[in-house]
Amino acid sequence: MSNTYFKILRPGINTTVQDKGRNHMYHLGIAVSGAIDQRNYKLSNKLVNNDLSEAVIEFAYQGPLLKLKNGKINFSITGDVLFKIIRKNSIVEDGACYKNYILEDEDQIDIISTKNTVYGYLAVNGGFELEKVWNSYSINTKANIGSNNGKKYSIEDKIFIKNSNLQMNKKIKISYYQAPDNIIRVIKGINFDFFSSEAKNIFFKQEFLVTKLADRMGIRLSGHKLENIVSTNIKSEGLIRGAIQVPADGNPIIMLSDHGTIGGYPKIGVVISADLDRVGQLTPGSIINFKEVSLEEAQNIFKAYTDETNKYLNECN
8 A cells, every 4th residue: 555645734615536437326326426527537637647537636616735745746637726836845836727747745735726617626647545436436425425435525634645657757738728608508308398388488598597506416596487387296207417407496406416316306408418517617606598409419519529528638648
């Protein structure tokens, strides 16, 4: 076992470990979990020459203050993140996202905050020394599943790092930028016809506000109420990430990575796969509009999004 680790001097608001998730447990009622923003998760790993499925540290809003003990590492941070590197000689460097850095023994990383997004990602060359739970490192704090006993990290906790391959010392920086866009593309949900003609029109024509009731499970929106003309409760059905449920109060809820596997609210729509990373990064107070696309359009948009992701990944080579 490696003796190199991060000591947590400040845990941040919601600091966990995430990877691509546990896709094979859904039928047993275990959520997929995994990184909210899968593109930024992959890019953080690629910048330090990791396998794209390696576990990373995900943080929300305010990130952790970490001190490196007993080693030397190569790390990267992705997202829209303000952070500093505090060297052991007290020199403070401003950090830049989408770039890799060498961190020496006793140096610190101070992840001060995310800026115009919610989540950021920290990857270390070689990855973290953790135990998988059901073939994934991902932490689901609602169900206490995953590494660190399924809990977010606290002050004085240690996160051990695998033996790092510091032969990869070349500096890498990529020109990634996610342009802000309040248009969220959706396909109609299986309960679309539960809603009145006026509600359908509102859903695609009116703005919705992202409320403070948002976490890794989902995002509650507010706006014009969506009238249900059939039933506000249905027999529980399977849910997927991006499903938009509408409870009796008429305000939509978008499901995210730690959502329940079943739900009994009608689903008016589903966010297309290519927009899920962006939806997960919506901050409270954001204004969004939904735009309908066909299944064929959604598939083409996803292919283009995947190609774009691969272009950024290739910049790291």
